[in-house]
Amino acid sequence: MQTVVTAKLKLNTTPEQFKALRTTQLAYRDSLNYVSQYAFEHGKMSNAVRLQDATYEEIRLRFHLPSQMACSVPRQVGASYKTLWTKVKNNAVHRKEGKTKKRYKGLDKAPKFISPTLTYQYKKDYTFKKEQQVSILTLEGRVIVPYTGYNKHVALIQRGTEIGASKLWYDKPKKQFYLLVSLEIETADPTPETHKQVVGVDVGMRYLAVTATMQGDCTFHSGKQIVPKANHSARLRKRLQKKGTRSATRRLVAISGRERRLKQNTNHVVSKRIVLQHPQSLIGLEHLTDIRERTKRRKGKSAKQRKANRTFSKWSFAELHSMIAYKALLHRSMAIKVDANSTSQACPKCGHTCKENRPNKGLLFVCQNCQYTLHADLVGARNIAMRTLLIRQDWRGTGLLSVRAFCVGR
Missing domain, CATH: 3.30.420 (Nucleotidyltransferase; domain 5)
Structure with missing residues (x-):
């Protein structure tokens, strides 16, 4: 049985690396808002494949995102629209049953992405190196950044635990970057006998x-x-x-x-x-x-x-x-x-x-x-x-x- 935990890694960046990561974050957020506006204007589209076909080239040209990031943007926007459509349908059911009188307004205008947090795909956008270093993709190419984190999480990464996607999060008050990495840990399959x-x-x-x-x-x-x-x-x-x-x-x-x-x-x-x-x-x-x-x-x-x-x-x-x-x-x-x-x-x-x-x-x-x-x-x-x-x-x-x-x- 797979259990997913999130490792929070603190990135110790140089001023040049900090600037490169911040620029990449802001470009990623701008591309999310561009695709969100496009989806809203074309019937509030939630199909990630159709969104990617329609906006991929413009994302690469206007925001200069690498190819894998340009693919991640339509998927994220499509998932957001699917969530909003689900809420709209649930709200319609609740209003019909008399549970609420309020109409859900999440799709009255194009959703705006405020957080600059971006998503990285493992082995495509980022990889781990020896001596607690990680290689991260930016608009200017890859940067190799040393990191620190919770000892058990670092040990899992170095041990070769199955690693998934990650998110680059910026703590604005502290002006500090963190990499939130998904780790899949193998646990024993539960049975009634094991739960005493x-x-x-x-x-x-x-x-x-x-x-x-x-x-x-x-x-x-x-x-x-x-x-x-x-x-x-x-x-x-x-x-x-x-x-x-x-x-x-x-x-x-x-x-x-x-x-x-x-x-x-x-x-x-x-x-x-x-x-x-x-x-x-x-x-x-x-x-x-x-x-x-x-x-x-x-x-x-x-x-x-x-x-x-x-x-x-x-x-x-x-x-x-x-x-x-x-x-x-x-x-x-x-x-x-x-x-x-x-x-x-x-x-x-x-x-x-x-x-x-x-x-x-x-x-x-x-x-x-x-x-x-x-x-x-x-x-x-x-x-x-x-x-x-x-x-x-x-x-x-x-x-x-x-x-x-x-x-x-x-």
């Missing part, structure tokens, strides 16, 4: 994650120290957006980077703790796709309701799930997604499900049928664990993962 334990993970704001096992063990990963910082950033961002000056915009950029790093680091720490505490486990996660459209809270328009919506949207739970998924595969575990419907309203003892089981929507769960009382987040984690156990039993009996399970990281 079942774990349910419930995510939230008061507690970023709550885990529960079928043996009654539980762990609370608190967000007490993190959430106030996120709330402060939100208040500060609101004031700066209202001010609207150039200095306020610069502060907004700095705050957004700081907040992104805070969330990413916290999610890394929480996911690592969960995976290391439960080795060789089948980890159940909530299937939260389209959760905002599926919940009724979006229909409120009062100031209180809007504030509640902002609170629920502050944390990156999808990122936390993805980190748990790929770390689990590296530790002989596996994460799957289960149905998230009514996990915090269903009684894990008698099965009774109703909104009244959570008085005032608080943290206390009190079953109206059997009076079973417990922390609401722990109830959610236990329900997820039981649903994961059912999937594991089906898997063991049939040899196939149930269609109710959404496998992560495969």
Whole structure:
């Protein structure tokens, strides 16, 4: 089984190499916007082959991109348009079903690419050399740049691990280039017998994650120290957006980077703790796709309701799930997604499900049928664990993962 991890390599460039890489990045971004405008004017085209046939020569002539980069540009634009078309179709279905009244406007005008991040193809645009050096293609030819990175990732590269495409990312505040390289690591194929334990993970704001096992063990990963910082950033961002000056915009950029790093680091720490505490486990996660459209809270328009919506949207739970998924595969575990419907309203003892089981929507769960009382987040984690156990039993009996399970990281 293949698991993909991303190695972040710091490029130690000279001033001449820095200038060459930056020029290449900006030319690549301009070519993306040119092809995006062409696709929009020709029926919002998403076919990468047709886009390449129509724009390849102009990309080479106008932006002077090497041949492989000129092929990568239409593919990237085509993939972006396919994603937007999927969102348009899903939005039409949701509007027809009455789940939302808003019309998706992503294709009302040509998508504009802001980030100068460009894509390199391995052995065509970049190759690794000895003594921790990498050869990278630019508009002026190849440059050989020394790099540093996480020791385990560097060892995997030098060992000859299967390497895929990479992205050249520029950290503007630090004026530093990084190469984000995809590495495919071979892991053992999962079987029901290798997963000796079942774990349910419930995510939230008061507690970023709550885990529960079928043996009654539980762990609370608190967000007490993190959430106030996120709330402060939100208040500060609101004031700066209202001010609207150039200095306020610069502060907004700095705050957004700081907040992104805070969330990413916290999610890394929480996911690592969960995976290391439960080795060789089948980890159940909530299937939260389209959760905002599926919940009724979006229909409120009062100031209180809007504030509640902002609170629920502050944390990156999808990122936390993805980190748990790929770390689990590296530790002989596996994460799957289960149905998230009514996990915090269903009684894990008698099965009774109703909104009244959570008085005032608080943290206390009190079953109206059997009076079973417990922390609401722990109830959610236990329900997820039981649903994961059912999937594991089906898997063991049939040899196939149930269609109710959404496998992560495969």
